Amino acid sequence: MKTKKNKDRNALWMSSIDNAAKFIMLLCFLIGAVVIALKQDAWNAAAENAVTLSPMVKSMMSNLLLVYLVVGGIVVVALMCCADKRRVRAQFESIGLTNHAGMTPVLLRKHQERNHSQIIIWEFRNYSIPLEEWEKKRAAIETALSINIIKIEYSAAKRHIRIYAVPASHELQPVxxxxxxxxxxxxxxxxxxxxxxxxxxxxxxxxxxxxxxxxxxxxxxxxxxxxxxxxxxxxxxxxxxxxxxxxxxxxxxxxxxxxxxxxxxxxxxxxxxxxxxxxxxxxxxxxxxxxxxxxxxxxxxxxxxxxxxxxxxxxxxxxxxxxxxxxxxxxxxxxxxxxxxxxxxxxxxxxxxxxxxxxxxxxxxxxxxxxxxxxxxxxxxxxxxxxxxxxxxxxxxxxxxxxxxxxxxxxxxxxxxxxxxxx
Ligand SMILES: Nc1ncnc2c1ncn2[C@@H]1O[C@H](COP(=O)(O)OP(=O)(O)O)[C@@H](O)[C@H]1O
Ligand SMILES: [Mg+2]
Incomplete structure (x- = not known):
């Protein structure tokens, strides 16, 4: 019981740390963009005056803001995905969704359902956890991920699990x-x-x-x-x-x-x-x-x-x-x-x-x-x-x-x- 409480607290901490980390990362990224935008003229001038640099480097210098936004954006999104994955793992650990070896499912991707844009499909590598176990923990998963689950199914020859869900705020009307x-x-x-x-x-x-x-x-x-x-x-x-x-x-x-x-x-x-x-x-x-x-x-x-x-x-x-x-x-x-x-x-x-x-x-x-x-x-x-x-x-x-x-x-x-x- 005590371990469960500790796990819950850990998951909560992890989640708030992750959110804070995401926020700081996004803020730093935006500050970087503003600094580069302010200094873009200086970079342009440096690119024009530098005779020894290759044309590709020069063009990157004169379009530094664009390069920063594209490359930096990709890095930020990748880091956020990692943070998401870590958070989900911590949540699953806290609700005891693990296989016999104590491994938790890993979030592979999250994407919109093609015909219903409000539905998000969460796909996990399930490490041999049977579908019945996911179903048993359905309510706990809903709370942990703050979602309403529509259905859970196998995919990739039972190696993956797909959860179709809407955000927890999307409740069906009572009347x-x-x-x-x-x-x-x-x-x-x-x-x-x-x-x-x-x-x-x-x-x-x-x-x-x-x-x-x-x-x-x-x-x-x-x-x-x-x-x-x-x-x-x-x-x-x-x-x-x-x-x-x-x-x-x-x-x-x-x-x-x-x-x-x-x-x-x-x-x-x-x-x-x-x-x-x-x-x-x-x-x-x-x-x-x-x-x-x-x-x-x-x-x-x-x-x-x-x-x-x-x-x-x-x-x-x-x-x-x-x-x-x-x-x-x-x-x-x-x-x-x-x-x-x-x-x-x-x-x-x-x-x-x-x-x-x-x-x-x-x-x-x-x-x-x-x-x-x-x-x-x-x-x-x-x-x-x-x-x-x-x-x-x-x-x-x-x-x-x-x-x-x-x-x-x-x-x-x-x-x-x-x-x-x-x-
Ligand atoms: N679709 C519905 N949406 C909201 N309330 C409902 C709905 N169906 C039934 N109710 C409520 O539940 C009560 C019982 O419904 P009823 O159809 O008589 O139940 P049952 O036949 O299963 O005993 C109704 O009087 C109504 O207040
Ligand atoms: Mg009746």
């Missing part, structure tokens, strides 16, 4: 109200929120089903409703399963969506959806169309996308305490959801399911494995593991945030705050 300008023009793209990389979108043409996880109050319902509202505006027919007696879905939703408020209605609607799926399969095959967009384009029809949504899928599929009749019904529901999950993409039938229950058996593998777009809000390790197959949501989504989600590939975003009273 971003939905505005119609976020509605995508693209077919069939839904916008979820904003990450450090820009708008977070999902294209149902490519990724047909969405699974949303998160504990109570993490923002699942608002995210789900914002997606449903966008899909509705784009002409989709929406089916919503809500067994909570209409608390979650006020009247306005009942006017715009087909609501299933009990299990019989649920099975009826799911049967309808799978029947439509089968008939679309035949129609598409007959007209030689691979998917819904192609079919609509070729035939000139406007066949809508169908979306089945459920805010708490565990409620539909929970078999605990169920009698045999109910178990049979749940099995049928599972079966139909699995069919849509497997085959829905080409035929424009989609699932958007949410859950807060950290129960591994709630969503059967044949449904979950076909839900490629998964996001998780504030969650414990178990729920995060169920939704994303890793604990990143538990590790990276702060407990006090609402509407903050993370995707399987580690992209954190703030979902739009959608106010249904303005629907």
């Amino acid at each position: 971003i109200p939905w505005s119609d300008c976020y509605l995508s023009n693209e077919n069939f793209v839904l916008t979820l929120g904003e990450s450090h990389l820009g708008l977070m979108t999902v294209n149902l043409n490519h990724i047909p089903h969405i699974l949303i996880g998160g504990s109570t109050g993490s923002g699942k319902s608002i995210l789900l409703k914002s997606l449903l509202m966008q899909a509705y505006r784009k002409g989709a027919v929406i089916y919503v399963a809500d067994f909570k007696g209409g608390v979650d879905y006020p009247k306005i939703w009942h006017e715009k969506c087909r609501m299933c408020t009990d299990e019989r209605a649920l099975l009826y609607y799911l049967t309808q959806l799978t029947t439509v799926l089968e008939s679309r399969k035949k129609q598409f095959a007959e007209s030689g169309c691979p998917n819904l967009d192609a079919y609509n384009q070729i035939t000139g029809e406007n066949m809508p996308r169908l979306i089945f949504a459920c805010d708490e899928v565990a409620e539909l599929l929970d078999k605990t305490g169920a009698d045999s009749e109910r178990k049979k019904l749940i099995a049928q529901v599972e079966n139909k959801l699995a069919t849509i999950a497997r085959q829905g993409r080409a035929f424009g039938v989609h699932l958007i399911l949410a859950t807060q229950r950290p129960d591994a058996n709630i969503i059967p593998g044949q449904i979950k494995n076909n839900m490629d777009f998964r996001v998780c809000g504030r969650a414990d390790n178990v729920l995060s593991q169920i939704i994303l197959d890793s604990t990143i949501a538990a590790d990276q989504i702060p407990k006090d945030t609402q509407g903050r989600f993370i995707t399987g590939d580690g992209t954190v975003f703030q979902g739009y705050f959608f106010d249904e009273s303005k629907l």
Whole structure:
């Protein structure tokens, strides 16, 4: 403990010494430039009068300020980079990011990401420190380097590590109200929120089903409703399963969506959806169309996308305490959801399911494995593991945030705050 404190103090000292050294170096460089600029005339005269000097030396003397700025600038930048490297090493030492031999990663370069100028890529020689170790120390690295990490990945055949980050001052907004300008023009793209990389979108043409996880109050319902509202505006027919007696879905939703408020209605609607799926399969095959967009384009029809949504899928599929009749019904529901999950993409039938229950058996593998777009809000390790197959949501989504989600590939975003009273 004492050593850690000492290390922290050392790192702090090193960092302030480095900053002071950088400042003094820059100051000296600028004073040198001013002195040379003031004496440039004298150097010019000396260059003209010196007969024995070569023309190259003479020309350097008459352009001394330029030479000084170029050569001196390169030296100063190189020295600053060394100072940066030393500071980073000291910081890593203080947080214990070392390999078995006690070696810390070395900063190789820092540069802007090509498509997102606010993102800086830090590249390190990692000296055999596995990516998992970097991930474990993510929060400590963020504090040490004063950054917000977007992602960490291997490069150069695992010899290097790349950290994509924004400065610590770049925080995601805690609330971003939905505005119609976020509605995508693209077919069939839904916008979820904003990450450090820009708008977070999902294209149902490519990724047909969405699974949303998160504990109570993490923002699942608002995210789900914002997606449903966008899909509705784009002409989709929406089916919503809500067994909570209409608390979650006020009247306005009942006017715009087909609501299933009990299990019989649920099975009826799911049967309808799978029947439509089968008939679309035949129609598409007959007209030689691979998917819904192609079919609509070729035939000139406007066949809508169908979306089945459920805010708490565990409620539909929970078999605990169920009698045999109910178990049979749940099995049928599972079966139909699995069919849509497997085959829905080409035929424009989609699932958007949410859950807060950290129960591994709630969503059967044949449904979950076909839900490629998964996001998780504030969650414990178990729920995060169920939704994303890793604990990143538990590790990276702060407990006090609402509407903050993370995707399987580690992209954190703030979902739009959608106010249904303005629907
Ligand atoms: N995107 C968001 N931005 C800001 N606050 C949000 C957002 N989503 C939800 N919240 C806040 O969190 C509360 C709970 O949201 P809700 O969607 O009902 O959570 P859940 O369905 O996960 O229980 C909301 O009443 C709202 O105050
Ligand atoms: Mg909810």
